[in-house]
Amino acid sequence: MTLASLAGRLTAGLRTRAALGMRPLTAPVIIFISLGFLIGPQVLGFLPATALAGLDVVVSIGLATLGVFIGLAVGREGMAARRLFVAASVEGCITIAIVAWAVIALLGVWQLPTNLPPVLVAMALGLCASASAAPATDSDGDAAGRVAGRVADLDDVLPIVLGGGLIVLAGPTPRSALDGALLTIVLGLAIGVAGWLLIERAEGAAERGVFIIGCLALLGGCAAYLGLSPLLTGLAAGWLWVLAPGRCDLLMAGELRKVQHPLIVLLLIATGASLEPSLAGVWLFAPYLVFRLAGKLIGGWTASRIAAGVAPSDLGSYLIPPGVIGVAFALNLNQVTHGDAGAIIFAVALGALASELMALFVTPRHGTA
Amino acid sequence: MRRVFALIVTVGVVSLVVSRGSPDLSAARATGLALGFALIAAALTGAFFEKIHLPRVSGYLIFGLLCGPYLGNIITRPMARDLQIVNGLAIALIALIAGLELNYARLKPRLASMTKLGVVTLLLLYATLGPLTWLSWPVLPIAPEATGAARLALSILLTTIIVSFSPTVTIAVIADTRARGPLAETVLATVVIADLVLIIVFTVAMQMVRWATGASVPGDVSLLVRLSWEIFGSLAFGALLGALFAIYLRLIGREITIALLGLCVVLSELGPLLHFEPLLAALAAGLVVENITPSGDQLKEAVERGALPVLVVFFAAAGTSLQLDALAIVGLTAAAVSAVRLIAIRGAVAVGTRVSGVPREIGDPVWMGLVSQAGVTLGLTILVASEFPTWGANVQSLMVALIALHELVGPVIFRAALARAGEIGKMDEGAPVSEQGELDAEPLHAD
Numbered sequence: 001m002t003l004a005s006l007a008g009r010l011t012a013g014l015r016t017r018a019a020l021g022m023r024p025l026t027a028p029v030i031i032f033i034s035l036g037f038l039i040g041p042q043v044l045g046f047l048p049a050t051a052l053a054g055l056d057v058v059v060s061i062g063l064a065t066l067g068v069f070i071g072l073a074v075g076r077e078g079m080a081a082r083r084l085f086v087a088a089s090v091e092g093c094i095t096i097a098i099v100a101w102a103v104i105a106l107l108g109v110w111q112l113p114t115n116l117p118p119v120l121v122a123m124a125l126g127l128c129a130s131a132s133a134a135p136a137t138d139s140d141g142d143a144a145g146r147v148a149g150r151v152a153d154l155d156d157v158l159p160i161v162l163g164g165g166l167i168v169l170a171g172p173t174p175r176s177a178l179d180g181a182l183l184t185i186v187l188g189l190a191i192g193v194a195g196w197l198l199i200e201r202a203e204g205a206a207e208r209g210v211f212i213i214g215c216l217a218l219l220g221g222c223a224a225y226l227g228l229s230p231l232l233t234g235l236a237a238g239w240l241w242v243l244a245p246g247r248c249d250l251l252m253a254g255e256l257r258k259v260q261h262p263l264i265v266l267l268l269i270a271t272g273a274s275l276e277p278s279l280a281g282v283w284l285f286a287p288y289l290v291f292r293l294a295g296k297l298i299g300g301w302t303a304s305r306i307a308a309g310v311a312p313s314d315l316g317s318y319l320i321p322p323g324v325i326g327v328a329f330a331l332n333l334n335q336v337t338h339g340d341a342g343a344i345i346f347a348v349a350l351g352a353l354a355s356e357l358m359a360l361f362v363t364p365r366h367g368t369a
Numbered sequence: 370m371r372r373v374f375a376l377i378v379t380v381g382v383v384s385l386v387v388s389r390g391s392p393d394l395s396a397a398r399a400t401g402l403a404l405g406f407a408l409i410a411a412a413l414t415g416a417f418f419e420k421i422h423l424p425r426v427s428g429y430l431i432f433g434l435l436c437g438p439y440l441g442n443i444i445t446r447p448m449a450r451d452l453q454i455v456n457g458l459a460i461a462l463i464a465l466i467a468g469l470e471l472n473y474a475r476l477k478p479r480l481a482s483m484t485k486l487g488v489v490t491l492l493l494l495y496a497t498l499g500p501l502t503w504l505s506w507p508v509l510p511i512a513p514e515a516t517g518a519a520r521l522a523l524s525i526l527l528t529t530i531i532v533s534f535s536p537t538v539t540i541a542v543i544a545d546t547r548a549r550g551p552l553a554e555t556v557l558a559t560v561v562i563a564d565l566v567l568i569i570v571f572t573v574a575m576q577m578v579r580w581a582t583g584a585s586v587p588g589d590v591s592l593l594v595r596l597s598w599e600i601f602g603s604l605a606f607g608a609l610l611g612a613l614f615a616i617y618l619r620l621i622g623r624e625i626t627i628a629l630l631g632l633c634v635v636l637s638e639l640g641p642l643l644h645f646e647p648l649l650a651a652l653a654a655g656l657v658v659e660n661i662t663p664s665g666d667q668l669k670e671a672v673e674r675g676a677l678p679v680l681v682v683f684f685a686a687a688g689t690s691l692q693l694d695a696l697a698i699v700g701l702t703a704a705a706v707s708a709v710r711l712i713a714i715r716g717a718v719a720v721g722t723r724v725s726g727v728p729r730e731i732g733d734p735v736w737m738g739l740v741s742q743a744g745v746t747l748g749l750t751i752l753v754a755s756e757f758p759t760w761g762a763n764v765q766s767l768m769v770a771l772i773a774l775h776e777l778v779g780p781v782i783f784r785a786a787l788a789r790a791g792e793i794g795k796m797d798e799g800a801p802v803s804e805q806g807e808l809d810a811e812p813l814h815a816d
Contacts, residue, residue, distance in 0.1 A: 057400040183389075190382045194409065197375035206677040207412065213678055214408030218379070221401025222386045 027133075027321060027356040032265050033349050036272020047273045056335060059270050061220035062263050063332055064230035065256065066324065067188075068216070070160060071238020072253055073153050081150060087307035088154035091319065092130040094302055095295030096159070100126030102291040103284065112283055115340035116170060123166055124341065125284065127159040128330050128348045129292035133323030144310040148318030151307060156325045157235070163329050164232035171227030171336045184228040188236025191218050195237065196244045199251055212255050227336050231328060264324055271327050271349055274334060274342075281346030288351045293358065296320055320359040322352040376413045379406065380436075383443055403448035408678060410436065411685035424784040425545045426538065426684050430776060433688020444689050452686035457637030458630075459683035460537060461651040465633065466672055467540040467557060468611075468655015476554060483555050485725035486718075486732060487562040490739075491532070493717035499528045501709060510702060510767065512760035522581040523760075526574040530749050530768055531710055533567050534560045536648065538741035538776065541680055542783050550792035551731045556738030556783070561652065564745055565600070571749055572596045575756070582757075595644070603645040607653030610635060614654065615662035625671040648745075687743065691773045703770035710771075714739050730790075737786035741779025742772050 039046040077084070104122035107114070114121050132152040161181070168180025175183075195215040202208035219237055223230035241249040300316025310318070330348040334341040383406045411432040418428030436443040444452070476483070503524040507513045515523055539560045543553050614632050618625070636654065637647045715736045722732025750768040754761035787793050 056398070057404075060398070060401050187382060187386070190378055194375045194378040194382070197371045197378070198409070198413075201371055203416070207416070210408055210412045210678045210681060214405050214412065216405070217401050217408060218382070218405030221399075221403070221405045222382065224398040225386050225390045225402045 028264060028268060029133075029322065029324070029327065029352045030356050032268035033272040033275075033327070033353060036269035037275050038272070039269075040273030040275065042276060047269075052270065052273055055266075055270055057220075057224070058266065059331060059335065060224040060230050061217050062267050063328055064220035064223065064234035065216050065259070065263055066267070066328055067160060067229075067231040067234020067236075068219070068238035068241075068252065069234075069256065069260070070153075070156050070231075070325070071235040071240075072242055072249055072256075073238075074157050074235070075239045075242025075249065077150055077153055081154075084147070084150050084307050085154050085157075087303035088151045089158050090306060091151065091296075091299035091303035091315075092155045092158035094299035095130040095292065096123075096126035096162070098126075098295035098298065099129040099288065099291045102287050106287050110283065112280055114280055114343060116337065116344075120166065120170055121284070121344060123162075124170075124330070124333055124344050125288050125347065127163050127166060128326035128344070129288060129295060129322075129351075130159045131156050131323055131325035131329070132296070132319040133321040144314055145318065147307060147309040148315055151303060151310075151315065152319055152323070155319070156323075159325065159329060160229070160231045160235050163332075164229040167229040167232075167332060167336050168227070170333055170341070172338075173227050180228060181232065183226070184223065184232045185236045187222050187228070188219060188233035189240055191215055191222065191233065192237035192240035192244075194218075195252075196241060196246070196248045199248050200246045208251065209255070212252065224335070229332060231325075231332060267324060267328055267331065271331050271345065274331065275346050275349055276342045278343050278346060280343035281350070284343055284347035285350045285354075288347045289354050289358075292322075292351060292355065293320065317359075320355055322355045327352055372413055372416070376410060379409050379413075380443065383410075387443060387445065399445070399448040400451040400454065403444055403452045404682060406436075406444065407433070407452055407682050407685040411681050411688075412677075415681065422784075422788070424542050424780040426541050426680070426780045427777065427784075429681055429684035430688040430691070430780075433685040434691050434693075434777075435688075437689030437691070439689075439691070439693040449686065449689035452682060452689060455679055455682045456686065457641075457647060458633050459679045461633040461637040461647050462672065462676055462679050463537055463540045463544070463683075464648045464651035465629075465636075465655040466544050466676060467536065467561070468652045468657075469659045469672065471554070471557070471656055471659065473656075473660045476558070479551070479555070479727070480558075482725045482727045483558045484562060486555065486721045486727050486735070487559040488566075489721035489724050490559065490714075490717045490735075491563050491566055493720055494532045494713055495528060497713045497717070498531060498710065499524060502528050502531070510699060511763040515760075518581040519578075522574065522577040526571070526578050526753065527764065529567055529571045529574050530746060530753070530764070531706060531771070532563075533571075533742060533746045533749060534564055534739050535741040535743040535745060535776075535779065536560050536564055536652075537745075538743050538779055539738055539783065541684065542738075542741075542780050542787070544676055545680060546784060546787055546793045547796040548787045548792040549795040550787075550790060551728075552734060552738070552790040553787060553792050555727065555731055556735055556786075559735060560739065563739075565649075568600070568745075568749075569596065575752070578757070599644055599646050600649065602643070603640065603647075603649035604653045606640060606643065606645045607636065607650030608657045610650070611654030611657030612661065615658050618658070619662060626675050629671055629675065687776065691776065692769050693773065699767050699770050703767060703774060706767070707771055707774050711740065734786040734790060738783045740775055740782050742775040746772055 036047070038044060041047065041049045041052065074085075100122040103125050104118055106112075107118040107121065116124075132155055164181040164184045165177030168175050168184075169177050171180075192215075195211065198211040199208055199215070202211055215237065216234075219233045220230045222228070223233045238249075238252075241252055296319045297316035300314075300319050301312045304310050304312040304315040307315070326348055327345075330341065330345040334345045383402065386402060411429045414432040415425035415428035418431070419425050433444070433449075435441050438444065438446045438449055473480075502509070503521065506515065506520050506524060509527075511527065512523060536557075539557060542548075543557065610632060614628070617628055632654065633651070636651045640647045640650050718736040718739070719733065721727075722729055722735070725732070727735075746768060750765050754765040757764075784793075
């Protein structure tokens, strides 16, 4: 492909995205992971390794908050649209299977040395690959975009739940994945119950703020203390707050909306700063990117048979941007393994950047019509 | 009932997690757990204390004490240490609130009499406690063998530490009870003025002790220079930051909470690097914002909204570090010293009120606000213990026990005084009611 044709494809892609009301080049993943890497210990050193270790507690709480976001969204969307939830889960399963199978096969062929067992690396990459970003469509007329957006929201559930088990396997405490995942969910639900009892009946906004911050810190703190997944504790609590009677979910959503953007920025910068380029990371990046794209396109095609309203060829294209969840999961894995998942986080972060760029070229055909 | 159930669930969850974690692996990751537990459970304890007409601050402290490493051990020693991460930020925020409460125009008519009250009280405390300390020196468990000049210098030093007050607790009780009025302002001004004087006297007393014990020669002025830099430099540093912040409020006036946190981080983290005292610097910053610009109320609202979580964690952490073992060892001596201190403060304030011309209904209860001891006292004690490890360790044991007593009792007495003066909740009069109708059901997108 010549440079001129590449530029032509890019322009066409941007035009299509603009027509669909999708964001052009300004994905936060691209900006803040790059910024984090730049200011991190590997390049400028403004954020040294010691400061990064100090950020661990904030990252854990941030991951739990992200889980709460998803839990609240799933509680609302998932109950109302079970078909979409099934479609999103099918799409997620297909992506996980394709990426994990490809990575494990290639690791066997390459005999690439990794710090973690190859099956765990493959599953981790599969889970990271399965999450998608909701397309940022702002045109009211793009019904397909809205359906894709809901699928993208709901396809985060599967990697978070399965990831809850995987984090336990990768963690320092010997425990079965099922036990660990169940314990994570029980802790999330218990903290959710405490929050539900307190948040709505708080005496004033200041006290409510204390309870909300306390719940999020507990969700992240309990998981970090036991080497579990804060994303899953948060998901369980968020889901419970939607199902529980009262306005707890609305109050929580109102408060969280204020911290949503700073939180995502923080997680992405922490991810960027945690990156340590390695040969294993570069080797894993290529299959991760290619097979994630294949998984999304095949998974999207299959899921569109279940979720009506979007063309089979288009759903996969909408789901290419990876969003934050995959990166957040890799960051969590790296925390739990004390840096042994460096190659995974490198491959996933690089894959996220490349997928965002790839999404500029692989645009839904609906927009060009 | 819902709150009790929530507290039971929270304590149950944390107990389960702590019991299932491996101490060596989990110690480094305890911060989030400790923060979350302290925020929820200490806030609930504080709210319960308020219901029974005790200060919330005491509730946070008692929570820390009950769940901390000395009793319940739900908050283990590493978790208690991790909780201290908010200390710097909390002290800066608390002092900033104090500065914002000191409006010169409002205080001007009473400033001279308040200063006179503070100075007379301090002089009388030295006049009574100083000789008593000297006389009882042989029975105090510190350095009974000291005689002559050494005994005199040590007595002055110990008197200074025993007299010292706690601006942090005073301000926290005022902020927590939303109190405003002549009593709150008089106590605050007295505590701040007295502690400034006490820090200077402490420096001179340390120099005397060094000379009397042969640790240095007289005429060493480096400490005085350092002290001047610390006090006046801190005030100038704080005033500069306060002015810059006031300009920010006037010109930009958005994201005040984030800007405020940034200000507190600079005051608490950058200040000590330049040998500035964060408490003084933050106090000066608050004073400038309150008195130089008309934007004080705007900032005050943001500070007060954000102060509760910081206060909860700060005092819960203080509760976890209350050393009950020290109280058990030197408890009787500490109780006796505390009783004498209390009587001396009460008498000194009574005389000071009459001499200064402060109305008796305001001046007489001021002693109730001077009982607390915390960070300043501990700081002075640590300085002594680190420079004179032999007898300094004995001073530390006695003072830690005294701090434990006064930190528990002081806020209760001060709150009772504020309640009796009818000043509780006056800060809110005329304040805008917080909006509740901002909720909507718009879906959240995490990506």
